Amino acid sequence: KGEGRNAYRYYTEALTVAARQRLALESRLHRALAHGDELKVYYQPQWDLQSGNLVGAEALMRWFDPDEGLISPAVFIPVAEESNLINLMTDWVIEHSCEFWVKNGLTGANGLHLAINLSPRSFSNATLAVGVQESLLRTGFPPHLLELELTEGALMQEGTGALAILQSLRDTGVRLALDDFGTGYSSLAYLRKFPLDVLKIDKSFVDVLNEESGAAMVTAIVDLAHVLGFRSLAEGVEEESQASFLRACGCEMYQGYLGSKPLPAAEFLVLVSKLKSE
Numbered sequence: 001k002g003e004g005r006n007a008y009r010y011y012t013e014a015l016t017v018a019a020r021q022r023l024a025l026e027s028r029l030h031r032a033l034a035h036g037d038e039l040k041v042y043y044q045p046q047w048d049l050q051s052g053n054l055v056g057a058e059a060l061m062r063w064f065d066p067d068e069g070l071i072s073p074a075v076f077i078p079v080a081e082e083s084n085l086i087n088l089m090t091d092w093v094i095e096h097s098c099e100f101w102v103k104n105g106l107t108g109a110n111g112l113h114l115a116i117n118l119s120p121r122s123f124s125n126a127t128l129a130v131g132v133q134e135s136l137l138r139t140g141f142p143p144h145l146l147e148l149e150l151t152e153g154a155l156m157q158e159g160t161g162a163l164a165i166l167q168s169l170r171d172t173g174v175r176l177a178l179d180d181f182g183t184g185y186s187s188l189a190y191l192r193k194f195p196l197d198v199l200k201i202d203k204s205f206v207d208v209l210n211e212e213s214g215a216a217m218v219t220a221i222v223d224l225a226h227v228l229g230f231r232s233l234a235e236g237v238e239e240e241s242q243a244s245f246l247r248a249c250g251c252e253m254y255q256g257y258l259g260s261k262p263l264p265a266a267e268f269l270v271l272v273s274k275l276k277s278e
């Protein structure tokens with residue numbers, strides 16, 4: 001009995017420590033967002049599989065904490081999602097990267113598209129589309145080059161009016177991509193209803209392309225995307241053999257270490273100008 005009580009106390013203490021750490025992280029993140037220079041946006045190139053051309057990039061957030069160094073988005077995004085910070089962060093990434101695109105001439109003729117991650121929490125915000133439109137206007141970013149990524153979870157939230165919010169986003173002229181496709185739980189019936197442009201095939205499927213069943217799944221997903229009128233983009237492509245397979249089965253685009261890791265803004269610009277002069 002005594003032991004049980006100790007175990008219980010240990011458990012609550014551990015919980016308290018975790019909760020305190022989370023709160024501390026949350027307040028540091030708040031500060032980072034207010035001061036600006038700790039948060040950076042990296043850009044991961046996206047490539048057309050047929051032509052090999054650079055067609056766009058995904059904005060991925062990085063946090064350089066003065067004490068802890070680089071903190072992964074896998075750590076701080078969930079913390080931001082549990083608080084209201086995620087909506088502020090999303091606004092910040094949209095505004096910051098749209099401005100970067102315009103300032104560096106990436107929106108001109110043959111402009112590159114810019115993909116930005118939305119949190120499922122964004123879909124409980126009825127004014128999401130208004131905010132996006134304001135950012136587009138303020139930065140002078142052409143709507144058709146902005147691609148917003150959402151996950152299956154965002155679509156499946158019940159009673160939140162996700163479909164209406166997606167439609168209002170679509171009405172601003174931006175494109176919509178379904179991220180991590182195949183890892184969530186959206187039904188095919190739902191998928192048909194949503195005004196999407198791109199299905200992003202999750203890395204976990206790309207990883208098993210060397211297995212017969214994995215290859216068959218990826219082929220089926222690419223076909224499904226086409227039946228629904230969407231294009232497909234494979235994520236996490238690391239090997240040329242994976243790219244060849246994807247090309248052969250009609251997948252339109254890819255991103256992954258084979259092409260490039262996510263790059264700091266300045267390095268991304270160097271890559272763009274190098275490709276332009278080739």
Ligand code: C2E
Pocket residue numbers: 044059060061072073074077090093117118119179180235236237238255256257258262
């Ligand atoms: P995600 O949206 O699925 O982004 C793709 C992740 O895969 C990125 O991790 C990227 O660096 C990584 N990746 C890309 N190619 C390869 C590859 O060939 N091999 C391997 N092993 N990994 C690859 P990252 O940057 O650590 O981001 C993790 C997640 O954090 C993202 O997953 C996204 O869900 C979230 N995230 C990042 N930035 C933001 C943001 O600004 N807003 C929101 N809401 N979420 C974000």
Ligand code: CA
Pocket residue numbers: 058117149179
């Ligand atoms: Ca993404």
Ligand code: CA
Pocket residue numbers: 179180200202235
């Ligand atoms: Ca993804």
Ligand code: CA
Pocket residue numbers: 180
């Ligand atoms: Ca992912």
